[in-house]
Amino acid sequence: xxxxxxxxxxxxxxxxxxxxxxxxxxxxxxxxxxxxxxxxxxxxxxxxxxxxxxxxxxxxxxxxxxxxxxxxxxxxxxxxxxxxxxxxxxxxxxxxxxxxxxxxxxxxxxxxxxxxxxxxxxxxxxxxxxxxxxxxxxxxxxxxxxxxxxxxxxxxxxxxxxxxxxxxxxxxxxxxxxxxxxxxxxxxxxxxxxxxxxxxxxxxxxxxxxxxxxxxxxxxxxxxxxxxxxxxxxxxxxxxxxxxxxxxxxxxxxxxxxxxxxxxxxxxxxxxxxxxxxxxxxxxxxxxxxxxxxxxxxxxxxxxxxxxxxxxxxxxxxxxxxxxxxxxxxxxxxxxxxxxxxxxxxxxxxxxxxxxxxxxxxxxxxxxxxxxxxxxxxxxxxxxxxxxxxxxxxxxxxxxxxxxxxxxxxxxxxxxxxxxxxxxxxxxxxxxxx
Numbered sequence: 294x295x296x297x298x299x300x301x302x303x304x305x306x307x308x309x310x311x312x313x314x315x316x317x318x319x320x321x322x323x324x325x326x327x328x329x330x331x332x333x334x335x336x337x338x339x340x341x342x343x344x345x346x347x348x349x350x351x352x353x354x355x356x357x358x359x360x361x362x363x364x365x366x367x368x369x370x371x372x373x374x375x376x377x378x379x380x381x382x383x384x385x386x387x388x389x390x391x392x393x394x395x396x397x398x399x400x401x402x403x404x405x406x407x408x409x410x411x412x413x414x415x416x417x418x419x420x421x422x423x424x425x426x427x428x429x430x431x432x433x434x435x436x437x438x439x440x441x442x443x444x445x446x447x448x449x450x451x452x453x454x455x456x457x458x459x460x461x462x463x464x465x466x467x468x469x470x471x472x473x474x475x476x477x478x479x480x481x482x483x484x485x486x487x488x489x490x491x492x493x494x495x496x497x498x499x500x501x502x503x504x505x506x507x508x509x510x511x512x513x514x515x516x517x518x519x520x521x522x523x524x525x526x527x528x529x530x531x532x533x534x535x536x537x538x539x540x541x542x543x544x545x546x547x548x549x550x551x552x553x554x555x556x557x558x559x560x561x562x563x564x565x566x567x568x569x570x571x572x573x574x575x576x577x578x579x580x581x582x583x584x585x586x587x588x589x590x591x592x593x594x595x596x597x598x599x600x601x602x603x604x605x606x607x608x609x610x611x612x613x614x615x616x617x618x619x620x621x622x623x624x625x626x627x628x629x630x631x632x633x634x635x636x637x638x639x640x641x642x643x644x645x646x647x648x649x650x651x652x653x654x655x656x657x658x659x660x661x662x663x664x665x666x667x668x669x670x671x672x673x674x675x676x677x678x679x680x681x682x683x684x685x686x687x688x689x690x691x692x693x694x695x696x697x698x699x700x701x702x703x704x705x706x707x708x709x710x711x712x713x714x715x716x717x718x719x720x721x722x723x724x725x726x727x
Contacts, residue, residue, distance in 0.1 A: 323436025
């Protein structure tokens with residue numbers, strides 16, 4: 294039983310007086326209702342990802358929709374836009390700082406630590422669910438949105454990166470999107486290479502400090518690689534002439550990247566090198582990739598991922614290698630358009646009270662046999678047939694007093710118009726065979 298909420302009458306009356314009229318109620322800006330067809334499309338995408346994941350040994354897990362704020366602040370970086378501008382954070386009644394999850398990886402990493410999952414290494418999981426970010430709503434981007442994703446924890450070898458990219462590509466192929474997709478690829482090197490590049494990058498941007506945006510100035514010391522991903526036009530002009538990461542890779546990093554590109558060739562996946570593709574936080578290393586498209590306008594990234602060997606230790610857990618990706622379901626849905634048609638139902642058309650009662654029994658029997666059934670609640674035969682057509686029924690079972698007396702029904706094929714008499718006790722078998 295729920296505990297009573299202590300709200301004063303005066304406060305309650307104040308709030309009720311300011312409620313919008315029911316007729317004017319709308320979803321909160323940046324959220325939207327998933328009506329049945331839209332929900333079916335998102336389920337189709339999520340289920341496709343889940344089924345393909347299981348072929349690769351990845352099984353779905355679910356973390357809470359909200360976590361302690363530290364989980365995200367520590368993993369996303371205190372200078373990131375997500376932490377500084379976009380997270381939905383609040384204090385709960387116990388005084389704890391709580392945040393609605395803005396992405397999925399941090400929660401999986403936290404669960405890995407708190408559940409002692411290092412004993413299960415390698416850990417291969419996928420996920421699907423809503424995420425929350427306060428940002429300007431636009432096509433394919435909402436404040437409550439949905440992601441599919443996958444994480445591989447405990448594998449240091451480049452084989453994990455190859456598998457993860459192949460897994461993501463497989464999903465895009467299964468959804469029929471592959472012909473409009475480009476895989477963009479880069480390497481962030483190991484920590485030694487990253488540190489060397491960081492020093493060079495800081496020196497370069499310090500030489501142009503007065504031309505940097507305010508956000509990039511604040512990132513220069515803490516998170517200089519984030520500047521490479523800036524959307525500010527002035528920053529982008531500076532980035533175009535910045536030193537390239539590839540010039541500062543050590544031999545280990547070069548060999549790792551070579552193994553990755555050769556492995557992608559082995560599984561038939563082409564890529565384009567994008568030397569400006571980065572991840573800003575220090576726990577990222579080596580592989581960085583995005584699957585992009587030119588069919589969604591400015592929102593071109595549909596799936597993004599990379600290697601993050603330092604994430605778990607950053608959160609206070611054991612040193613653990615990791616690689617993963619995430620994809621926005623809303624963007625994928627825009628590309629897919631509509632889900633494949635579901636099973637066409639069989640319409641039951643009773644004529645008379647006795648037939649109505651019998652059809653209720655038949656409907657339950659057929660549904661338990663795995664047959665989708667459309668059974669209206671009222672109306673004559675003409676109206677019920679009209680509803681059957683609207684439901685795209687494949688067959689109609691017509692039952693009246695004469696049929697009841699004989700223990701049969703008229704089974705009509707609604708595509709060909711052919712009709713036959715079928716015994717009631719054989720109806721499920723006959724429909725199942727057709």
